[in-house]
Amino acid sequence: MSEPLRSISRRALLQGAAATGALIVLHPFSASAAANQAHLRIMETTDIHVNLLPYDYYADKANDTLGLSRTASLIEAVRKEAANSMLIDNGDLLQGSPMGDYVAYERGMKEGDVHPVMKGMNLLDYACSTLGNHEFNYGLSFLDKVLAGANFPFVCANLIRGTEKAANPRDDKLYLKPYLILEKRLKDGAGAEHPIKIGVIGFVPPQILVWDAKNLAGNVLTRDIVEAARAWVPQMKEEGADIVIALSHSGIDIKQADMMENASYFLAGVEGIDAVFTGHQHLVFPGKKDFQQLAGVDAEKGTLQGKPAVMAGFWGSHMGMIDLLLERDGGKWRVVSATSEARPIFERVDNKNKAVVEDVRSVVDALKVDHEATLAYVRRPVGKTSAPLYSYFALVADDPSVQIVSQAQSWYLKDILKSTQWKDMPLLSAAAPFKAGGRGGADYYTDVPAGDIAIKNVADLYFYPNTVRAVEITGAQVKEWLEMSSGIFRQIEPGKADQPLINTDFPSYNFDVIDGVTYRIDLSQPPKYDAKGNVINAGSSRIKDLMFNDKPIDPAQKFVVATNNYRAGGGGNFPEINESKVIYEAPDTNRDVIVRYIVAEGTINPSADANWSFLPLPETSVVFETGAKARDFISQVKTLKIEPAGEGENGFAKYRILL
Known part of the structure; x- marks a missing residue:
């Protein structure tokens, strides 16, 4: 039996807005979807790097530009703008702030422990995540214990367990499942629900074997991102995936090479992939600053080779969103239109950073002990x-x-x-x-x-x-x-x-x-x-x-x-x-x-x-x-x-x- 996507009826939406006095604006796809159409919003966090609260532990002071507890407020808000939604993460969760080092080097991870990252993320209803390169900084045993504490699955199609690659990528002994087919139910423009199969496939930069050789040498291998995608996406379609989304912990570069670190542009060109969630580079896409004037990259619309894509900054600075207008034809769904957005948690006012959202209190409360322990650690x-x-x-x-x-x-x-x-x-x-x-x-x-x-x-x-x-x-x-x-x-x-x-x-x-x-x-x-x-x-x-x-x-x-x-x-x-x-x-x-x-x-x-x-x-x-x-x-x-x-x-x- 398929699970329902996070959905909201128009009546409930209007009643909620009236009760709070807030103006909630439906995305155009939700507002105009016909009876055989449905709006699906897929939201992305990426490169959190253990920045779970709006606090810079290096400077030992609050910081309004970061924190999953702030991004979580955006998650709640943008879910209300869409008839159907799901949340994914794009990796680089476990290292990058002193809280990550504190857990790895001081507190450690015993069997059954729940990492602070998972304490926060488990509250937010993630559908899936992939691995980033920083997941390997503390070793594979540490990673395995952390993943065991997540109440959502992880996928990665180009990380091989052991020291041998198969002749066919489909025969690789992968460290994690390469993909998942999530069976969900979509609410269409008339309010009726229909089943949909959403394929989710993940990728990590092959360079982890250089960056973390001391932890990975002799234990795992990597495969080229695009090569792995070309092998696995057809199988996902064979298994009935209506749409396929790629969780690419990889940036955007248009200079093609083997084993590319930033391969998301070429990943978008793989037949069968409908949307690409990117990260790794700590930049923002779409936007007016990054990735301008690259052939095949539309930094205003947020497309790579015509496919919708998004990169949501870093440390929780933005919530990435890809909105898909899907149309049902003969029991199958297909994408007929798409938009992308990276929405920030702060704005610049008079040359200062000003928060535009507040913390989600449940996330803050869940991390109180870890926060205080990290403060003692950095001091x-x-x-x-x-x-x-x-x-x-x-x-x-x-x-x-x-x-x-x-x-x-x-x-x-x-x-x-x-x-x-x-x-x-x-x-x-x-x-x-x-x-x-x-x-x-x-x-x-x-x-x-x-x-x-x-x-x-x-x-x-x-x-x-x-x-x-x-x-x-x-x-x-x-x-x-x-x-x-x-x-x-x-x-x-x-x-x-x-x-x-x-x-x-x-x-x-x-x-x-x-x-x-x-x-x-x-x-x-x-x-x-x-x-x-x-x-x-x-x-x-x-x-x-x-x-x-x-x-x-x-x-x-x-x-x-x-x-x-x-x-x-x-x-x-x-x-x-x-x-x-x-x-x-x-x-x-x-x-x-x-x-x-x-x-x-x-x-x-x-x-x-x-x-x-x-x-x-x-x-x-x-x-x-x-x-x-x-x-x-x-x-x-x-x-x-x-x-x-x-x-x-x-x-x-x-x-x-x-x-």
């Missing part, structure tokens, strides 16, 4: 720092808060690249100061004292939720990277006193320091690039004495540079640094990498190694502003002659550098 030391971490002088001297980020990135990538073709290539690391005053104000600086360091201190070190990337570039491109970075400094006239040093139009997060090379900056030269990456002085060369291994850098030598997804994707418009140079896209955030590095090291040594400095300019001085507490750290800056130069504006202090 407890996980390591030590042998020196203070501060950013008061990050724009004028090599800095410990930037140094530790570079060290963590190099530590992480060195281990990953050791089994790749880049294992013997020199590894550099680029990082920039995020909290360096500016518009953030006179208190907007990193300031972590020597001694114990807790997980929540990592937000002080790395403000943004970037993910790690590696790019392959030449020595000549390393120099141009640094030329662009040095644009934060004004041109200085030799022999003149107290000239303003910092170009305040140049954001500090674009002032990259590259560790692994040494160099000096000639401030007497004009900047080659402006703050937007435009060449303004083609013949200028500020970067002097650029050395690798104590020798002048070879312009033709190849280097791997550790950075973040913003820079590697072209953020900041650095010369020739873009996605074409990316050789590795890590699944982990820079924050998580820093935490792992601290835990692994026990005691970190963030002392700056003074790999860059200013070229001396006799009888010349410059001034800059920084936080008032900078006075406590002047003695630790060994590469500069710095002295107080009075008070700045708005609480800042002014300092002088004798060049």
Whole structure:
């Protein structure tokens, strides 16, 4: 006997709206469906990453841009707009916030335990989910225990148990069921109910075998997403699936290759698939920002090769929806029209984030104990720092808060690249100061004292939720990277006193320091690039004495540079640094990498190694502003002659550098 979809009659809808005084607007498909037609809304959450409540554990404060308890309010609201609805999840549930690490590393999972993610999701009537790449971060045994606590099924068609692939993908010994045929009942435009078979198939990025080799090697294999789909979707149709939806924990890329990480575009082209739910990239589709001007991708309508698709952001930031108008013909249903939407849980008002929904209280209550335990976890030391971490002088001297980020990135990538073709290539690391005053104000600086360091201190070190990337570039491109970075400094006239040093139009997060090379900056030269990456002085060369291994850098030598997804994707418009140079896209955030590095090291040594400095300019001085507490750290800056130069504006202090 088939189960009814979540449905609502028009009379009940109108009565509910009248009782609450709320205006609930039916989707056009529900409002206009004929007797032989039905509206089905399929809702998606994706990339929750254990962000179950609107709380940033790294920063140890509330955050209105995230939280499944907030997304749950959207689930309740959008169900009321549709005659029939079902809810799915697209993976990346178990890792990504300190709550996930707390459960995995501290509390553990015993047989019969219910993971906090499942406590929340079990309250929301999910129909199905697939696996994301982060489900494997804590090992297969951990994953199995978590899945046992879900009251909804998981599917994955390209994860193979064991170490052998079959000649035919249908003969693979899969880790989970490849798909499900959900037998439901649909309410049509006249209010009558009819049976429908909804096929749900899931996919995970094949790259999990690289990203989590230590957990997966010798235990599982993966298959190409599109190859697996072409094998299994026909069987789903043979078993009577009226429609087939793909849960693709994979992003959108139109450059085809084998074993693609982001294969959703090509998955949409598989015959028999009616709708694609995407994720993994932490972007929003449809929308006005992401995936513009890609052939075959309609970012306004939300289609891939003409098929409806959606990507619902990350951390619960959006609810994804695909609305299908189905028509019944000879006892079978087919899609006659579709729309897509990614609806946010917050909006930007006066440059601030404002919640547009409230928490679902049942979810909050179910997670109260886990939330309090996670707070205790992030506030407890996980390591030590042998020196203070501060950013008061990050724009004028090599800095410990930037140094530790570079060290963590190099530590992480060195281990990953050791089994790749880049294992013997020199590894550099680029990082920039995020909290360096500016518009953030006179208190907007990193300031972590020597001694114990807790997980929540990592937000002080790395403000943004970037993910790690590696790019392959030449020595000549390393120099141009640094030329662009040095644009934060004004041109200085030799022999003149107290000239303003910092170009305040140049954001500090674009002032990259590259560790692994040494160099000096000639401030007497004009900047080659402006703050937007435009060449303004083609013949200028500020970067002097650029050395690798104590020798002048070879312009033709190849280097791997550790950075973040913003820079590697072209953020900041650095010369020739873009996605074409990316050789590795890590699944982990820079924050998580820093935490792992601290835990692994026990005691970190963030002392700056003074790999860059200013070229001396006799009888010349410059001034800059920084936080008032900078006075406590002047003695630790060994590469500069710095002295107080009075008070700045708005609480800042002014300092002088004798060049």
